[in-house]
Amino acid sequence: MSASIGTLTDHWIDGARATGGDGTIPVVNPATGETIAEVPRGGRAEIDAAVLAARQAFGSWSRVPLEDRAALVLRIREGIKNRHEELARSITAEMGSPITFSRTVQLGMPMATSKGVAGLAADFAWSEEVGNSLVVREPVGVVGAITPWNYPLHQVVAKVAPALIAGCTVVLKPSEVAPLTAGVLAEITADAGLPAGVFNVVHGTGPEAGEALAAHPGVDMVSFTGSVAAGRRVQEVAAGTIKRVALELGGKSANIVLDDADLTKAVKVGLGNCFINGGQTCTAWTRLLVPASLHDEVVEQLVAASAKYTVGDPTEDSTRIGPMSSDTQRSRVESYINRGVSEGAELVAGGPGLPEGLSSGAYVRPTIFASVRSDMTIAQEEIFGPVLAVMPYSDVDEAVEIANSTIYGLAGAVFAGSQERGVEVARRMRTGQVDVNGGAFNPVAPFGGYKQSGTGRELGRYGLEEFLEVKSIQL
Numbered sequence: 001m002s003a004s005i006g007t008l009t010d011h012w013i014d015g016a017r018a019t020g021g022d023g024t025i026p027v028v029n030p031a032t033g034e035t036i037a038e039v040p041r042g043g044r045a046e047i048d049a050a051v052l053a054a055r056q057a058f059g060s061w062s063r064v065p066l067e068d069r070a071a072l073v074l075r076i077r078e079g080i081k082n083r084h085e086e087l088a089r090s091i092t093a094e095m096g097s098p099i100t101f102s103r104t105v106q107l108g109m110p111m112a113t114s115k116g117v118a119g120l121a122a123d124f125a126w127s128e129e130v131g132n133s134l135v136v137r138e139p140v141g142v143v144g145a146i147t148p149w150n151y152p153l154h155q156v157v158a159k160v161a162p163a164l165i166a167g168c169t170v171v172l173k174p175s176e177v178a179p180l181t182a183g184v185l186a187e188i189t190a191d192a193g194l195p196a197g198v199f200n201v202v203h204g205t206g207p208e209a210g211e212a213l214a215a216h217p218g219v220d221m222v223s224f225t226g227s228v229a230a231g232r233r234v235q236e237v238a239a240g241t242i243k244r245v246a247l248e249l250g251g252k253s254a255n256i257v258l259d260d261a262d263l264t265k266a267v268k269v270g271l272g273n274c275f276i277n278g279g280q281t282c283t284a285w286t287r288l289l290v291p292a293s294l295h296d297e298v299v300e301q302l303v304a305a306s307a308k309y310t311v312g313d314p315t316e317d318s319t320r321i322g323p324m325s326s327d328t329q330r331s332r333v334e335s336y337i338n339r340g341v342s343e344g345a346e347l348v349a350g351g352p353g354l355p356e357g358l359s360s361g362a363y364v365r366p367t368i369f370a371s372v373r374s375d376m377t378i379a380q381e382e383i384f385g386p387v388l389a390v391m392p393y394s395d396v397d398e399a400v401e402i403a404n405s406t407i408y409g410l411a412g413a414v415f416a417g418s419q420e421r422g423v424e425v426a427r428r429m430r431t432g433q434v435d436v437n438g439g440a441f442n443p444v445a446p447f448g449g450y451k452q453s454g455t456g457r458e459l460g461r462y463g464l465e466e467f468l469e470v471k472s473i474q475l
Contacts, residue, residue, distance in 0.1 A: 009039045009179075011046055011203055012186035014053035015196025020046050021204060025176045030096040030323040030330075030362035031314055037094075039179045042204035047171070047212040050200040054142045054169040055218050057197030062139045062167035070121040072192055073161050077114045079188035080107070080153070087153060087184055089315075095149050095178040096322040096362065097277055098314045105277070110157035112443035113459055117162045120444065120461055132475050137468040139167030140244060141220030144213040146206070146234065147182075148226045149175035149325050150280040150384075156182060158447075158458050159223045160199065166467035171200045171219070173209050177325055206230055214238045214245075221246070221467065225282075227382075228407070228452050246456030246466050248282070248448055250382040251410030254403035255285035256425060258396065259294065260417030262437075267301040269438045270413065271388065275309055275366055278321045279386035280329070282453075283411035283433070287372075287379060289399050292392040299370045299390055303349050309366050309386070311355040321386055323362040330362040333385030337367050340378040345369035345389070374405050382408065396425060404430045409450030413438075432457075 009027075010017035021040040029036050040046075061069075080087065088102040097106055127136045143163045147155040156172060163170050174182040182201050189199045202209050210230075214222045215237040221244040224234045231247040238245045255273070257266045273285045290298045314322030324330040337352050350367030354360075364385055372379050372389040379389050393399040403412060409431040415438075416422035422436035432449040444460030456466050 009037050009183060009203075011040060011042055011050070012183070012199070012201040013046070013050045014200065015190060018046070018049070020049075022208075025203065025205070027094055027178075027180060028326065029093050030326050032361065033327075037180055039176065039203040041208070042202040043208045044212040046202045046204070047209055047216060050171045050202050051142060051213075051216050051218040053197035053200055054171050057195060058139075058142060058169045061169055061195060061198050064167070066121060066126070066165070069165050069167065070118045072194060073114055073118045073164055075192035076161075076189055076194070077111060077118075079192050080110060080157075080185070083184060083188065087181060090180050090184060091152055091178070092314045092322070094180050095152060095325040096314050098316075098319040098322045100317050100319075101277060106151060106153060109151070109154040109443070113154070114157050114161040116444040116460055117165060117464055120464070121165050124461060124464060130472075134473040134475055136471050136473065137465075138471055140467050140469050141168060142218060143168045143170045143467060144216065144219040144222045145170055145172045146210050146213065146222065146224045146226065147172065147174050149178035150277060150282075152178040152181040153185065155225050156185060158463065162458075162464040163223075163467045164194075164198070166464060168221075168467050169198045171202060171213060173202055173204060173213050176203060176205055179203050206233075210234070211237050215240055217241050219243060223456075223466070224248070231454065246458075247454040248456070248458060249410070249452060249454040250408055251282045251284070251449065251453055252287065252380065252382050252406040252408040253283055253285045253411040253413070253431065254287045254289055254429070255413040255415070256289045256399045256403055256429075257291070257294070257298065258414065258416040258421065258425065259291045260421070261415035262417075263294065263298060263301065265438065266415035267298060267305055270415070271302055271305050273413070274388045275321060275386045278324060279333075280325060280384050282382075285411070285413050286383065286388060287403075288388060288390045289393050289402055290390060292394055295370070295390065295392040299348055299368070302368055302388070302390065306349045306366055306368055311363055311366065312358065321366055324364060324385060325362070327362045329384065330364055333364045333383055333387065336378055336381070336383040336385070337364070337387060340367075340369050340372075340376065340387070340389075343376045343378070345376055345378060346371045350386075374402050380406050400425065400428045407452040410448075410453035411435075
């Protein structure tokens with residue numbers, strides 16, 4: 001990690017760095033255990049200052065012409081592009097994504113989503129006539145954004161880019177586990193010409209800074225990405241001021257492989273999606289549902305394919321799975337692996353303990369369980385690590401029933417002999433997005449979940465609408 005990243009550790013309030021808070025929070029490289037930086041432990045006072053700056057900036061920013069707001073988002077995108085390597089190394093250092101993944105996906109997604117929302121702004125229906133009424137869409141106001149550590153730049157940009165285009169101002173509370181990237185982004189926004197107070201960053205913990213932001217009467221909307229438990233708490237504290245709350249929460253996504261699917265493709269793509277970012281992805285397909293008659297054949301292919309997922313130093317280009325984001329996360333994942341073993345799932349790859357050749361760091365072994373039942377913990381709870389549950393089914397009706405049997409509904413997949421059959425099954429899945437036969441990520445399609453996976457949608461037109469109020473003017 002370059003020295004410059006380690007110095008970007010202050011809050012960013014009203015267009016300048018700011019200190020303050022109850023001590024500091026160490027930022028630990030999970031691959032080495034080394035403390036690479038510290039951020040201030042902000043709380044109510046820092047949130048108050050940031051919200052005040054955002055409220056004062058809102059009036060003028062919301063009146064900036066739309067084309068100028070969109071152009072500024074594109075300049076921020078250009079700034080991200082110009083500091084691409086620095087940001088990639090920051091992400092790898094603070095939360096452990098393999099450097100190749102950081103360069104391609106961790107940086108590629110915010111580049112794509114910001115370009116996507118900026119590109120649709122001009123044609124968006126900002127106003128329309130309904131009978132004798134003029135219906136207009138206006139910015140919701142000050143947005144409190146609370147983001148997780150697993151995609152520390154993408155999750156921020158997915159909220160900030162549409163909020164800025166909508167005419168909102170933002171106070172960001174990034175994850176204290178991976179906060180350094182937000183500091184770089186703050187500098188980028190200033191270099192792009194974003195007026196002071198429009199984008200603010202306050203570091204701190206969820207129970208302190210996060211709750212102060214969600215409860216603040218000067219915040220008009222909270223956009224949160226994280227766990228179900230934390231999202232539930234955000235919703236509770238935000239309820240006191242009846243503000244809008246958008247939640248993008250957890251997942252336990254099912255990948256249904258039908259009996260006429262291309263098994264080789266289903267295994268390759270499915271395993272890759274489960275192990276993506278070390279399994280620390282809310283949309284990861286962590287349950288692989290296969291016909292009982294094909295179960296053993298699929299498991300054999302999975303075990304062979306899993307051997308190619310090298311675990312190790314995330315700064316090495318060849319590494320495919322780095323450490324978990326922290327030692328706390330490593331312990332969480334390993335506890336689920338042990339739970340799978342104790343509940344009788346068939347361990348066919350990986351298991352508890354450090355990967356071979358590694359004696360330290362927050363690493364886990366990529367793990368595959370076979371013959372998993374729906375009543376097992378590893379089939380119901382989000383593990384957030386490289387752990388796959390293979391689940392046999394008897395017919396398509398049972399496969400759909402299993403897929404829909406958790407509290408989650410964020411993502412999923414279907415592999416079928418024909419697209420038509422795949423779409424038919426996809427329509428029956430109670431989840432916010434489904435990939436059929438490995439359909440590609442679409443940066444302007446709506447992203448969000450059913451059930452306890454959240455409320456609201458991000459990305460594209462649907463994400464932009466989250467940051468807008470609707471007003472009727474009768475003529």
